[in-house]
Amino acid sequence: MRVILTSRIFSPEPAAASFRLAALADALADAGHEVTVLTSTVPGGGAPSTRPAVTVKRFPVLRDAAGYVRGYAQYMSFDTPLLFRLLASRRADVVVTEPPPTTGAVVRLVCRLRRTPYVYYAADIWSDASESTGAPRWVVRAVRMLELFALRGASAVLSVSEGVSLRLAELGIRDRVTLIGNGVDTDLFGLGSGRAEGDAPYLVYAGTASEVHGAGIFLDAFALAVSERPGTRLVYIGQGAEREAIERAAAALPPGSVHFEPRLAPEAVADWLGGASASLASVRPGQGYDFSFPTKMYAAVACGTPVIYAGVGPGTAFTRLGGVGESVDYDVEAVAAAMVRALDAGPTPARRAGIREWAAANVGSAAVAQRAVAAIAAAARTTPLTAADRR
The missing domain is CATH 3.40.50.2000 (Glycogen Phosphorylase B;)
Structure with missing residues (x-):
């Protein structure tokens, strides 16, 4: 199958998300799937630590003073171009998206237009995180709305822990959640x-x-x-x-x-x-x-x-x-x-x-990635694509 993975950060950028997504991309490629990653440029450059078969496409993004893609302006600098990048991409069997919820919302809009299933990688509950930082109530409500919009449209939701799964259930997301766990490249x-x-x-x-x-x-x-x-x-x-x-x-x-x-x-x-x-x-x-x-x-x-x-x-x-x-x-x-x-x-x-x-x-990331691949493959089958659709 053809898989598109979207994330504002990816290998070799040092971050937990980069490590687990690189492991996922490798596991998908090892299983014989065609993998394209839509992500941002990395300060200082550097090659991703993924298999040669994984195609990584980068686009400039706004970063904060510390060089990180953190903050609503920074997120939108990735999400707005992503809308057009996804529309211009070859049709995929399934899209896998990483938070923040703004990215998930963009993916849901494009995937609905193109009749493509997508998988939401719930490594965190972002609306809870925004609330914990003391953000204004209207900001928390807006993030919650976007997060639920992204979660509810997904064919599958990947959860990294029992705690995240329980919180998803409290938010009304139950039947599509697969607990895959979390790990690291040991x-x-x-x-x-x-x-x-x-x-x-x-x-x-x-x-x-x-x-x-x-x-x-x-x-x-x-x-x-x-x-x-x-x-x-x-x-x-x-x-x-x-x-x-x-x-x-x-x-x-x-x-x-x-x-x-x-x-x-x-x-x-x-x-x-x-x-x-x-x-x-x-x-x-x-x-x-x-x-x-x-x-x-x-x-x-x-x-x-x-x-x-x-x-x-x-x-x-x-x-x-x-x-x-x-x-x-x-x-x-x-x-x-x-x-x-x-x-x-x-x-x-x-x-x-x-x-x-x-x-x-x-806690090896390879086993986690294998569980994710199985859930993604099942999600891809929820909306069969004809040969004509895939062109």
Whole structure:
């Protein structure tokens, strides 16, 4: 079958969506399907890490100051051209679309016009996310309306977690939802060898630091931990709405104890993770987003690095399920105590190997992509296309 995949970001851009969509494109190509990805240009260029058979078509897009496609103006700079790009594309058997909901709405309009089924990849509930950031009510209502419009028109909805599936059911989306799970390229992240910048132990937060995550708690906790374990470091990698505030607050800590990196290539992130005493992840409670799961935890365990998780939701069960880390309340003193324990323990080679082995068996993106391919193939059959239609 012919598949079109639409996403504002794609490999090699370092983001969770890029990794899982690249795995999906590869799985579709490996199954013999014709795959075309409609996405945006990447700052600095670079080739996607997909099979040669996957065709990737890019178009310029507006990015924010951090170089990310985040914000309504940025989304529309991708979605408006996408409308015409889809109309000009060869007829597909099925379209797979990634959020935001504005993209899903464009895909629904074009697919209805061309009588093509589409699949919505629900990696998140965006209207809940907008509400958690304190957006005005009218903005939340508008995002909710667009999201439901995109979801209700889909022949299938791919859910990345039980929490997302339950939230979809609460929104009235039940019968077309397939739980495929989420994962990471365990081969790519399993190559992390650790940083060779001195012997000082460090903790790393790698990924988006948004209002939903509340990653500033790790800086507050580290201020307590570093007083007990002088010479240790805290490393932040990535971007997000709270990044600037965290950087300003870090100035009050001992010089050199907090290190900041921009968004990095997956290989560089793997190197940082591979040498860390622990990786940090969080979901701030009470934001209407308690079902969320930080995918950065997958990358950490793929590198054999234990996780300290602060907050609520499925992340708490994840650390206990595989014995891959520790879950604590979203509390500064509790997090600081967990940091000290992780720094003192220092993951041994045997434990790192055990965590990597567990990750390879349980959170590999290849298995997730295979489940997605099956759901997409079933959705493509919901609207049979004749040979004349496909021309």
